Amino acid sequence: MKAILSMSAVYAACLLFVQDADAQRGPGFRGGRGPRGDANFVTDRDTFHFLLENHKQIKRQVTLLANGVETLTTSEDKQIVERLQEHVKAMYERVEKGNPIRRRDPLFDELFRHAEKLDMKLELVPDGVRVVETSDDPFVVKLIQAHAAVVSKFVEHGFAEAQKNHAIPPADSPSASSASKLTEEQQRKLLSFSAAFDRVYIPALALTNQQMQVPSEAAIARLRAWTDTKSSDVRELLGPVSSDSEPWTTIQNAIEQADALVQAGQLSEAHEALEPIRSLLTEERKRVSLTYPIDRLNEFHDVMESIVKPAMKANLESIDEQFLAQLSEKAVEASTLWSRVEQTSFTSPDFQLTDEEHQKLEQMIAAERKALTQIQHALRDGDYATILQAAIAIKPPFAKTYMLFGDFQDE
Structure with missing residues (x-):
């Protein structure tokens, strides 16, 4: 990060964290230390809940810039202002220590991936925070502006919006001169x-x-x-x-x-x-x-294998904190990549899919999403056997999806 984490980035991250915190409460979660060894989890979660519960008392202005956004987040309630400013320190520390929130939302995950390309300037004001977020990268500018729009929805709708995932904005197609020497034909x-x-x-x-x-x-x-x-x-x-x-x-x-x-x-x-x-x-x-649409599947495949293969080799005695941390990170990455598959059209006549195969494709894409969700649930609940089973189970729906694009004839 080039500067302290911006208020809008922090607040958005917090709200996304709430989504994960709520999901993690399931059976057996009743306010302990939170995810393995995260001593600040409960404190941060409670603060996030406070902001969501009081979202109607938070005001937000967003000004789009050519290279990013300028935001002003304020409240007339002094306690809310204090809690907003607390988030700056808490979230900045998470980013600096490599302990970010579990980034299930594709938009926020992508923003974290490009953290080094962000330039953030923070100004504390009596009733809140003013932030300027910019980047020299055109795609990161899109991420910043999309992120700002979603944060405004969080402020407007509170918990209801925090439960949603948000799409990554499409990158601009590179110019023909810089990207490709191929003609359209x-x-x-x-x-x-x-x-x-x-x-x-x-x-x-x-x-x-x-x-x-x-x-x-x-x-x-x-x-x-x-x-x-x-x-x-x-x-x-x-x-x-x-x-x-x-x-x-x-x-x-x-x-x-x-x-x-x-x-x-x-x-x-x-x-x-x-x-x-x-x-x-x-x-x-x-x-x-x-x-090429199938490249979305190819990109997912590599990450999927980095989940499935270690899980197939593991046993209950070999699972440790490092294994779980790596699995959790890869599960988030897989979820993000599958979101891109879900946003991809496979309707090109070049694929020669029948109506029945198109229907099967939609079913398998949904089945893969369900399998990826099961990993998150298993990691939340902490049962090692269930975690391994869930990790291995993400491969079959992907394989069935991929095989739809092959012509097996009578083989």
């Missing part, structure tokens, strides 16, 4: 290629993971034949933006390696050989600033 072709590739890639990836020998052989053969046929087209598309053809060569080599491993009956190894391909293509599309 090349971008359209690359989108079509990406969807067509995934239709043959996903079955090979999934079936090797499922240890299905004969179907894996058919799927990998189809994938290899398709990539060999399309190789020249891909090189033509990627040529204008790649210094060489290494990404596609790497992908072809991985497919050849996976093919050999499948023929040898080593399906797990074949799956691992195929796995990096999705990340390679995601990065290549990012390089040319191409928005």
